[in-house]
Amino acid sequence: MEECKSPESPSKKIQQQVMDLKGPYQLLYCSSKGDTDGVIREIEKGVSPNFADYDKRTALHLASCEGWIEIVDLLLERGADVDYQDRWGRTPLSDARSFGHEDICKLLEARGGTDPAGFDSQNPCCEIDHTEVDMDDATLIGEGAYGEVYLVKWRGTEIAAKTIRSSIASNQRVKINFMKELALWQGLRHPNIVQFLGVLKNSDRLIFLTEYLCNGSLYDILKKKGRLDPLTAVNYALDIARGMNYLHQHKPHAIIHRDLTPRNVLQDEAGRLKVTDFGLSKIALQKDSYGYKMTGGTGSFRYMAPEVYRREAYGQSVDVFSFAIIVHEMFQGGPSNRAESPEEVADRRAYEDSRPSLSSFVYPDEVKMFLRQCWHKNPENRPSFEDIISQLESVQDNLQKRILQQQSVVAVLSCDRILIYIVFIPPVVVAEHDINMFSSTIE
Numbered sequence: 290m291e292e293c294k295s296p297e298s299p300s301k302k303i304q305q306q307v308m309d310l311k312g313p314y315q316l317l318y319c320s321s322k323g324d325t326d327g328v329i330r331e332i333e334k335g336v337s338p339n340f341a342d343y344d345k346r347t348a349l350h351l352a353s354c355e356g357w358i359e360i361v362d363l364l365l366e367r368g369a370d371v372d373y374q375d376r377w378g379r380t381p382l383s384d385a386r387s388f389g390h391e392d393i394c395k396l397l398e399a400r401g402g403t404d405p406a407g408f409d410s411q412n413p414c415c416e417i418d419h420t421e422v423d424m425d426d427a428t429l430i431g432e433g434a435y436g437e438v439y440l441v442k443w444r445g446t447e448i449a450a451k452t453i454r455s456s457i458a459s460n461q462r463v464k465i466n467f468m469k470e471l472a473l474w475q476g477l478r479h480p481n482i483v484q485f486l487g488v489l490k491n492s493d494r495l496i497f498l499t500e501y502l503c504n505g506s507l508y509d510i511l512k513k514k515g516r517l518d519p520l521t522a523v524n525y526a527l528d529i530a531r532g533m534n535y536l537h538q539h540k541p542h543a544i545i546h547r548d549l550t551p552r553n554v555l556q557d558e559a560g561r562l563k564v565t566d567f568g569l570s571k572i573a574l575q576k577d578s579y580g581y582k583m584t585g586g587t588g589s590f591r592y593m594a595p596e597v598y599r600r601e602a603y604g605q606s607v608d609v610f611s612f613a614i615i616v617h618e619m620f621q622g623g624p625s626n627r628a629e630s631p632e633e634v635a636d637r638r639a640y641e642d643s644r645p646s647l648s649s650f651v652y653p654d655e656v657k658m659f660l661r662q663c664w665h666k667n668p669e670n671r672p673s674f675e676d677i678i679s680q681l682e683s684v685q686d687n688l689q690k691r692i693l694q695q696q697s698v699v700a701v702l703s704c705d706r707i708l709i710y711i712v713f714i715p716p717v718v719v720a721e722h723d724i725n726m727f728s729s730t731i732e
């Protein structure tokens with residue numbers, strides 16, 4: 290293990306957690322819990338009533354969702370922006386409408402609140418009638434944290450149907466949040482992003498449909514093949530980086546994946562990797578006193594940026610950290626520190642600055658340097674995916690040149706994603722009697 294010991298001690302960790310709870314996030318917590326005294330205390334301490342979390346959600350959004358009219362009134366009195374838009378463009382009025390809090394809607398409207406996008410978040414997605422997809426004839430592909438995934442046919446094409454467990458989908462808040470993320474996913478189009486197709490209408494379960502990727506996940510590929518050759522690893526890394534760059538450059542707000550792991554990267558029949566399930570990670574997970582807590586139940590802890598684990602405010606560079614761990618795994622053939630539990634790994638990364646080893650001969654120097662930047666402890670020092678793409682393209686170029694030098698290649702044909710090397714094979718010098726022997730054998 291390559292480790293740089295941080296000056297932080299275990300007591301620092303506890304202290305840090307206490308500080309997180311006491312920080313400005315406490316205002317959001319009190320607003321969502323209906324703690325009016327707590328809201329007054331935090332505002333009097335100097336916390337801005339417009340303080341927002343990483344989703345740009347303010348105390349007014351939370352109180353409007355939860356139906357705390359007294360707190361909505363108080364926040365407005367103290368200068369909260371009635372039309373503050375969150376990451377999805379939703380205002381507090383959009384939220385109060387979604388949750389059916391009529392009294393709060395009236396109050397917000399009276400104070401000039403609007404619902405610019407006219408959200409009706411019960412039905413924002415393209416809906417496909419359940420009779421169009423025969424779920425009784427579905428083939429089970431696998432099971433994740435949210436439910437099972439099936440291979441089904443829709444209009445003659447094989448697609449994937451993701452079912453959300455009723456224990457999750459029956460919670461109205463979770464369902465609304467899921468629909469918000471799916472509505473966002475629906476508008477995305479990129480060759481390295483799994484295509485969302487719609488939600489099954491009138492089904493007794495929450496089921497959404499996406500394109501089907503027949504080669505499974507990067508997790509399955511690494512499990513089967515182990516370590517990838519450097520050029521394949523870099524090609525795969527470029528696929529993921531291009532998909533992620535598209536998400537991070539999404540307008541008007543960047544889309545942060547938050548749970549980029551090898552299980553959330555799928556491969557199509559042409560060998561191209563595509564990113565899936567962004568934004569869904571935090572929705573169904575348990576809510577604790579800090580807000581939503583990522584459980585890392587299926588191993589996400591291994592890919593979690595230190596600032597997420599420490600429950601600090603975070604930005605899009607958390608995805609760059611996860612990306613670096615995935616690239617490391619592609620060179621390595623699987624996760625490092627397999628003996629440790631995923632949570633222990635995340636804890637040591639967050640509080641001891643531990644990082645996977647790069648000492649092995651498998652990493653080209655430029656890849657080592659690049660990984661160190663991507664998993665840098667200071668999120669601001671991590672490169673953007675745009676930078677990552679240009680760095681990886683130059684690594685790809687160098688690797689291809691090295692392959693050409695090592696072999697007597699006379700030409701390279703490039704056909705879509707396949708490179709065909711025409712290799713010169715020197716003629717073998719054969720003695721005359723050998724030729725005679727050879728011809729007699731043929732006869």
Ligand SMILES: Nc1ncnc2c1ncn2[C@@H]1O[C@H](COP(=O)(O)OP(=O)(O)OP(=O)(O)O)[C@@H](O)[C@H]1O
Nearest residue numbers: 431432433434435438449500501502505506552587
């Ligand atoms: N669109 C798809 N095409 C083909 N296979 C898929 C598709 N989506 C998911 N799968 C497969 O279905 C299985 C379950 O996927 P799912 O996304 O529910 O869970 P996961 O990603 O394995 O774990 P988690 O729920 O923690 O993210 C995995 O084996 C995955 O490779």
